[in-house]
Amino acid sequence: MAAAILAFENLGIIQGSGWLFRHLDIHIAPRDRLALIGRNGAGKTTLFKLLAGIVESDEGRRTVVPGTKVVLLDQEPSMVGHATLMDYAMAGPDAPDVYEVESIAHQIGIDMTREASSASGGERRRAGIARALAMNPDVLLMDEPTNHLDLAAIDWLEDWLKRFNGAFIAISHDRTFLTRLTRATLWLDRGGIRRKDIGFGGFDAWTEQVFAEEQRNAERLDAKLKLELHWLERGVTARRKRNQGRLAKLGEMRAERAAMLGPPGTAKLGLVSDDVRTKSVIRAEQVSKSFGGREIIKDFSLKIQRGDRIGVVGSNGVGKTTLLKLLTGELQPDSGKIILAKTLNAVVIDQQRSLMSPEKSVREVVADGGDWVDVRGVRKHIQGYLKEFMFEPNIVDAAIKTLSGGERSRLLLAREFARPSNLLVLDEPTNDLDLETLDLLQEVVADYDGTVLIVSHDRDFLDRTVTITLGLDGSGKVDIVAGGYADWEARRAENAGGGSKKKNASKPVAVEAPKPKTKLTYIDQRDYDGLPKKIEKIEAAIVRDEELLADPDLYTGNPAKFAALNKAIDAARVERDKAEERWLMLAEKAEGLS
Incomplete structure (x- = not known):
């Protein structure tokens, strides 16, 4: 292992009434490519500030090789006190060379003369990147670098980092970004840190091994710790296992939609009859839309069926928002027509967390101050429902202002998903979410009964959720591809004649037209x-029993019932896991018979 240029030994810091983390040893070599992984609240951003020397630790020793420049790219660059983005980039005694900033800004597509006060999140992010990269760091600490970036900017940043001669550590929810770039992983977990010299692509398998080992060791520990570890295993490992089944189902759905689509980029509008199962909810026929003489959407036709999950991708300014507004009826086309089902009831989830008043409690936001939530017609206890979104039961009376950005995002999802709807519109839903919350969002979208429209730059999330991808390139043409981002990327490579040069993309499910199957027994x-x-019934029983366990007086008032409920839940989880494994085996067998 190469000698470290930046290190922290026995690092510890106190936050609130206790240690956020303690006894951490971190060593960064000159060419390290590290992913820093941890749940929201684990202290990832605080660790970055410690490594950068911005805050002091309560214990431990930081050592830096003389002359080493450590640069932190903040998740939210502060523009306070700066008139323009260039003023921000050139502020401070360590300001970079103006020509370096201008060169990078031109490549990443940002006008640095833009007023800082009115700049969008994406513009501030680009300005932050231009400043950080222009400083020629030896160690680059990147906190959510792809947040608010479009696909073109993410591609550019990935290419730059591949050529970068220094070391970098990245905190990111963008799985594709981390998989393509990292060669080792730091995992900040429950106040400790682990390092393994595998890129992020091997992180899931590594964590499952760790949790399995801890689960075995927990049998010698007290019941409370066993319960905590079991919850972690259920919330991470088991969820990923269930998502494998959902991905198999997603493959079948994509295959069905591939059969409905005609030649590349077109759709057979009249191919499927409008029966109960496949009734169309949105139909676009030869739709075109222009602004200021520029054709944004040209001759676009598609029938969107009940249950479809549509992803919309493309660089900023190519017309994604316009297409979304056309499909939801918010905007009328210049020519052609959009037909919406009369029963369409939409819920739009965007980044407007300001709608949740900081002074309100979680209970007020989710359950109007009560104990029960009506979740699309099903009555659930607020504590049991919030558990589904990875909240502890004692959070129900916490004020919104005390929650982290990621927790507020999860709470927004919990509130909106409870509302009755048959059309879900997600506008950049993955910003500010940690990886486990992304797993949760993937699961909730997969289980949603209605139709979903998703605008996102998160390539892995699209690969794992959508059945059809609508790709825009700014010419007005909309490519219609059965599958996710990787399938659209492959189509672009084919159209450009560069199939052999296509980037390696994470593609969890291959999409092919359905073939005749040899029958199962x-x-x-x-x-x-x-x-x-059967699995749905088991999970419903688990949720019911967990709601009963949420009663804080149950353990002292009726310990026998408390023990019986715990035993029943454990047995149900074992039964569910066996059923899921059996179904996954059969799904693989059925696929092999194709």
Whole structure:
């Protein structure tokens, strides 16, 4: 292992009434490419500030090789006191060379003469990147570098980092970004840190091994710790296992939609009859829209069916928002027509967390101050419902202002997903979410009964959720591809004649037109068809029993019932896991018979 140019030994810092983390040893070598992973609140941003020397530790020793320049790219660059973005970039005694800033700003597509006070999140992010990279760092600490960037800017940043001669550590929810660039992983977990010299692509398998080992060791520990570890395993490992089944189902849905689409970039509007299962909810016929003489959308046709999950991708300014407004009826086309189902009831989830008053409590926001939440027609106890979004039961009376940005995002999702709807519109839903919350969002979208429209630059999230991708390139043409971002990227490479030069993309599910299948045996087919409903019933029973356990007086008032409920929940989880594994095996078997 190369000698460290930046290190911290026995690092510890106190936050609030206790240690945020303690006894951390971190060593960064000259060419390290590290992913820093940890749940919201684990202290990732604080650790970055300690490594950068911005805040002092309560214990431990920081050492830096003389002449080493450590640069921190903040998640939210502060523009206070700066008239323009260039003023921000050139502020401070360590300001970079103006020509370096201008060169990078031109490449990443940002006008540095823009007024800082009115700059968008994406413009501030680009200005922060231009300043950080122009400083020629030896160690670059990047906190959510792809937040608010479009696909073109993310591609540029990835290419720059591949050529970068220094070391970098990245905190990011963008799995594709981390998988493509990192070669080692730092995992900040429950006040400690682990390092493994594998890129982020191997992180899931590593954490599952760690949790499995801890689960075995927990049998020798007290019940409270066992319960905590079991919750972690259920919330991370088991969720990923269930998502494998959802990905298999997503592959089937994509195959069905591929069969409905005509030649590349077109759709057969009249191919599918409007029966109960496939009734169209949005139909676009030869739609065109222009602004200021520029054609934004040209001759776009598509029938969106109930249950479709549509991803909209493209660089900033190519017309994604225009297309979304056309599909939801907010904007009328210049020519062609948009037909919306009369029963369409939409919920739009964007980044407007300001709608949740900081002074209100979680209970007021989610349940109007009560104990029960009506979740799309199903009554649930607020503590049980919030558990589904990875909140502890004692958070219900916390004020919104005390929550982190990621927690507010999760709470917004919990509130909006409870509302009755059959159309869900997600506008950049993954910003500010940690990886575990992204797993949760993927799961909730997969289980949503209605139709979903998603505008996102998160390539991995699109690969794992959408059945059709609508790709815009600014020419007015909309490419219609059955599948996710990787499928659209492959289509672009084919159209450009560069299929052999295509980047390696994470593509969890291959999409092909359906082929005739050799039948499963009677028993296998029965289980394959029936297990999903059985799993749903088991999970409903688990949720019911967990709601009963949420009663804070149950343990002291009726310890026998408390113990019985815990035993029933554990048995149900074992039964559910066996059923899921059986279904996954059958899904793989059915796919192999194709």
